[in-house]
Amino acid sequence: MPKRSMKEDDALEDFARRDVTLDGVGKRVYVAGTGPAVIVMTEMPGISPHVARFARWVRDAGFTVYMPSLFGRDGAVPGAEEGAAIFQRACVSAEFRALASDESSPVTKWLRSLARFAHGECGGPGVGAIGMCFTGNFALTMMLEPSMLAPVLSQPSLPLNDPAGIEIAPDEIKAVRDRLEREDLTVMAYRFEGDKFCMAQRFAAYAEALGDRFIGRVLPDSAANTDLAPFFARHVTTPHSVVTAHLIDEAGQPTVTARDEILAFFRLRLASQSSS
DSSP: OOOOOTTSOOOOTTSEEEEEEETTEEEEEEEEOSSSEEEEOOOTTSOOHHHHHHHHHHHHTTOEEEEEOOSSOTTOOOOHHHHHHHHHHHHHOTTOOTTOTTOOOTHHHHHHHHHHHHHHHHOSSOEEEEEEGGGTTHHHHGGGSTTEEEEEEESOOOSTTOTTOOSSOHHHHHHHHHHHHHHTOOEEEEEETTOSSSOHHHHHHHHHHHGGGEEEEEEOGGGSOOOOOHHHHHHOOSOOOTTTTTOOOSTTOHHHHHHHHHHHHHIIIIIHHHTO
């Protein structure tokens, strides 16, 4: 994949722009690649060049990426003021439950339908998904959709007001755990040690709810990129975005190791089974 500047807006010209309507709700979805489907859910405040870069890594690993536009300006480098306004709107949007523990965001219903839709288009054994930051927990709720096989939670940040809370209803987390046990599946999760938006208490809550089906990785703060876009420089004052803004794109870096582990997880659950 050619190197692109992370400081310039990304035209996303190598993605097909599709308007997908599911459950009576239409959203723009950026699609690229071939192979089993992986849904890449953007972090706040939108599909930045860093998020698009990660989606391309997934594409180049042998998957069809479905990247829904959930908030923000698609492809934009996040500015400090604009990003803060997008964040504030999302916090009061009916689609999200930014401050509610033990409750799933309504948008996850649409995302489960997207997983089912993508599986129908791409085939294979099932679908993978990664959520980041504001969307970080969504891949877990999406496990209520039978086609979902490979959930990744990157710095899951909701609920914002409860470090030990998890953004999923009690009956749903029980159903997810039962499925993980029944089908011998796991959930991968990533955070930086000093992340103020996704703290140790949240990973402890996931571990209590999911047992050894939850595999949490904690990266040292020293592994985080410090050359940041204005939104992150002003509003995200601790290491946070494991595979996007805070990733250091150099061999041997812990963030690159995390990225490669995520891609290997998708291959294990999806690509390797597609020929069996």
